[in-house]
Amino acid sequence: LFGFKTNKVSGYFNPIGPSKEDKLILPNGFKYDVIAAMDDVINKDGDKFGDGSDYNAFLPIDGSNTRGLLVNNHEYTGIFSVGPIKDGQMTAEQIQKNLYYQGMSVIEVYRDENGTWKMDTKSKYARRITGFTKIELTGPARGNAAVGNATTVQGTFANCSGGVTLWNTVLSCEENFTETAVASKLDVTHYGWVVEIDPFDKSFLKKHTALGRFSHENTAMGLAADGRVVVYMGDDKKDACVYKFVSNGKYDKAKGRANSALLESGTLFVANLKFGKWMAVTIDEVLKVLGSETFKAPAGVTAKREDLLKKYKTQADIVVNCAEAALLVGGTPTDRPEDIEISPFDNTVFICHTNNDLHGNIHGHITRIFESGNDLGALEFDFEIFAAGGRQSGFSSPDNLAFDSNGSLWVVTDISSGSLNKGVHQSFMNNGLFVIPTSGRDKGVAYQFASGPVECEMTGPFFTPDEQTLFLSVQHPGEETTDLNNPTSRWPHRAGDTKPRAAVVAISGFNLG
Ligand code: FEO
Ligand code: CA
Ligand code: CA
Ligand code: CA
Numbered sequence: 001l002f003g004f005k006t007n008k009v010s011g012y013f014n015p016i017g018p019s020k021e022d023k024l025i026l027p028n029g030f031k032y033d034v035i036a037a038m039d040d041v042i043n044k045d046g047d048k049f050g051d052g053s054d055y056n057a058f059l060p061i062d063g064s065n066t067r068g069l070l071v072n073n074h075e076y077t078g079i080f081s082v083g084p085i086k087d088g089q090m091t092a093e094q095i096q097k098n099l100y101y102q103g104m105s106v107i108e109v110y111r112d113e114n115g116t117w118k119m120d121t122k123s124k125y126a127r128r129i130t131g132f133t134k135i136e137l138t139g140p141a142r143g144n145a146a147v148g149n150a151t152t153v154q155g156t157f158a159n160c161s162g163g164v165t166l167w168n169t170v171l172s173c174e175e176n177f178t179e180t181a182v183a184s185k186l187d188v189t190h191y192g193w194v195v196e197i198d199p200f201d202k203s204f205l206k207k208h209t210a211l212g213r214f215s216h217e218n219t220a221m222g223l224a225a226d227g228r229v230v231v232y233m234g235d236d237k238k239d240a241c242v243y244k245f246v247s248n249g250k251y252d253k254a255k256g257r258a259n260s261a262l263l264e265s266g267t268l269f270v271a272n273l274k275f276g277k278w279m280a281v282t283i284d285e286v287l288k289v290l291g292s293e294t295f296k297a298p299a300g301v302t303a304k305r306e307d308l309l310k311k312y313k314t315q316a317d318i319v320v321n322c323a324e325a326a327l328l329v330g331g332t333p334t335d336r337p338e339d340i341e342i343s344p345f346d347n348t349v350f351i352c353h354t355n356n357d358l359h360g361n362i363h364g365h366i367t368r369i370f371e372s373g374n375d376l377g378a379l380e381f382d383f384e385i386f387a388a389g390g391r392q393s394g395f396s397s398p399d400n401l402a403f404d405s406n407g408s409l410w411v412v413t414d415i416s417s418g419s420l421n422k423g424v425h426q427s428f429m430n431n432g433l434f435v436i437p438t439s440g441r442d443k444g445v446a447y448q449f450a451s452g453p454v455e456c457e458m459t460g461p462f463f464t465p466d467e468q469t470l471f472l473s474v475q476h477p478g479e480e481t482t483d484l485n486n487p488t489s490r491w492p493h494r495a496g497d498t499k500p501r502a503a504v505v506a507i508s509g510f511n512l513g
Helices: 092-100 178-183 253-264 283-291 305-311 315-320 322-328 423-428
Strands: 030-037 053-060 067-074 103-111 117-119 127-129 134-138 152-154 159-164 170-174 194-198 201-208 220-223 228-234 238-240 242-250 266-272 277-280 337-342 349-353 365-371 381-388 398-403 408-413 432-437 447-451 457-463 469-475 503-509
Touching (some): 030 067, 030 103, 053 503, 092 178, 103 503, 159 220, 228 349, 242 253, 277 283, 315 322, 398 457
Parallel strands (some): 053 159, 337 398
Antiparallel strands (some): 030 503, 067 103, 159 170, 228 242, 242 266, 365 381
8 A cells, every 4th residue: 555656754655663773763765864952052052952852843934845943842851961860859950951951942944955954053043942931921820829929930841742823833731840840949830831932033932821730731723613712632641631722712814923812811621521521611610519519529639628619719720720620520531641633624633542551541542532513612522432552553652643634643652661662562662653544444554654763752743834844853762771871772873972862853755856
């Protein structure tokens, strides 16, 4: 079925098999260029590319498919950026590094006349956003006691996946923020939000509290039938919920970036999979539930009713304590919802439930939601398990998703480094990138497109508009290393390198042009 026929990465390819090699392996006819790796200088100021590369977004400059801004999330640090941590206690210097190496990079990238993708360090846009950058809060929690009355906060970190808005800004999701916040003695309520940046304007930085505070994986933005903005979001924790935010106002293309205000007021909903209903996560609903004669705390909520009644006074309390409030109103705990994508073909919504060992869901699955009337603004839905991880499908622990114009899902896997190549994970070998058609004869069948180097996961697949290039991050190669002199990976194996580096690559066909 597959053979290399077109210039598009998303065209045909001969699938590869799993591998344990310390290499990024691609099908015949494809190559990759390392665009930026941890510690690479990104601009004239000497700012450096961060660690733990995750989400990528490519924003064309002047409509180009070969020059644009690449926004990359830096999710976490490791031994290669902050060094070995003694007795679980970072030194003052390590705390500073930990904040610097997380956050985001905006870099300018281009494809040269030889077809090689490179970073343009002379760019006027290239910059870092780190754990030190000042960011404004918007929405119900802004200035509220629930966030210590803050209207601006220090920095962003634990930036996992994200999404591009309809008005061409980038959303970045703060996921596992607690460790860094605690180690840095920062207020934990200032993290766990969705951050919006404008890659072309460094003065525009916001955290939208209306979208809730939890272990945010991603955002997937679309429009309801009536023009309101809808944002689907996963809370990547065991037994956590799937959310969607629906704006009060309607999207107006002519308003451009001013549409960002739509993310400041709206209704946050949580999915109840038992009844196929979106439940409003609002102060009114929570107080109604707590006031009921028959109140019984749902699984996952341990606090007593009287304490909950003291805690929840306003919508600010709801968004700050979102995961608990969602369970109270009937949200269904699920198996670690990671990335979500809206099908551009039929408005169905694909969710990676990566795994959950509490329920023996070791290999995870991809859930597909059918909104009532194919309207993203609907309050009712149906769903199916679109694809299940395991030996039969050849993948385990699906994480990030991207659609191509053929209607295929590009799925990266995240088997944890400690489980790789062991026990029930043996047959999958290193983490990979798979292509799964969502319709036609091969619907739901996974074909492997890439295999990553040792102990990495690949993250942030993102196509150029012409699909001739696929950007992809290689996150935490050599993650299990304990001795810096003897790393378990040295990827990307650049001349003189003695350690592995998280990096972003551009994948393209050999026969471009
Ligand atoms: Fe950061 Fe949920 O992966
Ligand atoms: Ca992820
Ligand atoms: Ca993951
Ligand atoms: Ca990860």
